[in-house]
Amino acid sequence: MSNTLAVLPLLVSPSRVIRGENALRESADSLSSLGKRPLVVGGDRSIEVIRPHLASIAKKHKLAPDYRTYSPDCSENSLSQLRESVKNHSADFIIGVGGGKALDTAKLLARQCGLSIATVPTSGATCAAWTALSNIYSDAGAFLYDVGLSRCPDLLILDYGLIRTAPTRTLVAGIGDALAKWYEASVSSGHSTATLTIAAVQQARVLRDLLFQKSAGAIENIGGEDWREVVDATVLLAGVIGGLGGANCRTVAAHAIHNGLTHIPASHHALHGEKVAYGILVQLRLEEIVQGNQLAASARQQLIQFYDSIALPKTLEDLGLKEVSLAELRQAAEITCGPDSDIHRLPFAVSPEQVIAAMVSTTVSVALSPKVKAE
Numbered sequence: 001m002s003n004t005l006a007v008l009p010l011l012v013s014p015s016r017v018i019r020g021e022n023a024l025r026e027s028a029d030s031l032s033s034l035g036k037r038p039l040v041v042g043g044d045r046s047i048e049v050i051r052p053h054l055a056s057i058a059k060k061h062k063l064a065p066d067y068r069t070y071s072p073d074c075s076e077n078s079l080s081q082l083r084e085s086v087k088n089h090s091a092d093f094i095i096g097v098g099g100g101k102a103l104d105t106a107k108l109l110a111r112q113c114g115l116s117i118a119t120v121p122t123s124g125a126t127c128a129a130w131t132a133l134s135n136i137y138s139d140a141g142a143f144l145y146d147v148g149l150s151r152c153p154d155l156l157i158l159d160y161g162l163i164r165t166a167p168t169r170t171l172v173a174g175i176g177d178a179l180a181k182w183y184e185a186s187v188s189s190g191h192s193t194a195t196l197t198i199a200a201v202q203q204a205r206v207l208r209d210l211l212f213q214k215s216a217g218a219i220e221n222i223g224g225e226d227w228r229e230v231v232d233a234t235v236l237l238a239g240v241i242g243g244l245g246g247a248n249c250r251t252v253a254a255h256a257i258h259n260g261l262t263h264i265p266a267s268h269h270a271l272h273g274e275k276v277a278y279g280i281l282v283q284l285r286l287e288e289i290v291q292g293n294q295l296a297a298s299a300r301q302q303l304i305q306f307y308d309s310i311a312l313p314k315t316l317e318d319l320g321l322k323e324v325s326l327a328e329l330r331q332a333a334e335i336t337c338g339p340d341s342d343i344h345r346l347p348f349a350v351s352p353e354q355v356i357a358a359m360v361s362t363t364v365s366v367a368l369s370p371k372v373k374a375e
């Protein structure tokens with residue numbers, strides 16, 4: 001492959017990761033080593049959560065933080081307003097606080113302004129606090145494109161106390177997003193002979209098994225041991241896999257389905273990981289419909305049971321799209337099958353009609369031959 005001759009930087013992990021019950025409070029020295037005038041970028045809820053913690057750090061270390069939301073979305077317009085805020089505040093580093101979109105905005109802002117960045121996730125919903133990647137959306141929340149960054153964040157602060165305050169639904173969504181690592185990486189890179197890609201795919205399998213074992217217990221006892229392990233899995237291990245796998249271990253149909261769905265306004269109530277979780281079922285269904293793949297059918301039945309146990313969405317109805325029109329579905333399917341879409345990493349060609357057929361039949365039962373067992 002031409003890859004062997006190219007220079008490919010390894011962007012495996014943040015320079016420093018500080019985690020613990022009061023990790024933010026304990027991170028004062030690390031934060032103040034990045035600068036003195038942070039611009040804090042987040043959503044309204046996250047900014048209110050973090051403000052008192054940062055105020056006491058700021059007092060002690062003579063920091064002068066300013067706070068901005070990324071409203072209306074992680075979009076080009078928000079980024080251009082935030083670049084103005086960086087200038088007006090003479091900010092010398094960025095703190096991103098919140099969920100995936102807030103962190104994606106903050107990371108890209110830091111790169112555009114040539115500043116250091118600390119990320120503080122306030123939920124277990126994604127691995128965005130870890131990765132060197134930002135997704136860009138329209139002001140209305142439709143996915144547009146992703147941007148590879150030149151490095152992972154300079155500092156990641158994983159404060160379990162902060163994350164415990166997030167709605168349980170965000171962790172469930174994070175479980176859905178993290179599960180996709182296996183179902184997508186095994187398709188895009190399962191036959192790779194490259195050392196780090198093999199390692200990433202195997203870690204994705206470990207991640208999936210860990211989530212199968214511990215998710216129900218994590219949700220039953222928020223703050224308990226299983227919960228902490230699952231948060232580490234969705235925020236950190238999912239990030240490690242993205243870092244190790246890099247461009248060779250990209251997303252496939254599950255995220256392509258998510259990207260298509262974001263163009264249906266009614267889907268905006270569903271979280272990223274919820275749409276991705278549903279997208280995994282669509283991807284497996286496509287493997288069944290187009291390839292007659294019995295293993296995919298069996299994997300889908302296994303996932304449906306797991307989804308039931310933790311309330312991940314299995315159907316368009318579960319995503320709040322009961323009233324979706326055929327025209328909207330068609331538009332989402334066409335975007336899913338667009339020329340640059342990762343759906344084309346599937347080992348077979350897919351048409352929008354097949355995507356629609358898969359989208360409306362994610363829970364259909366099929367008779368499995370007795371020999372087929374879940375992989």
Ligand SMILES: [Zn+2]
Pocket residue numbers: 177255272276
């Ligand atoms: Zn994702």
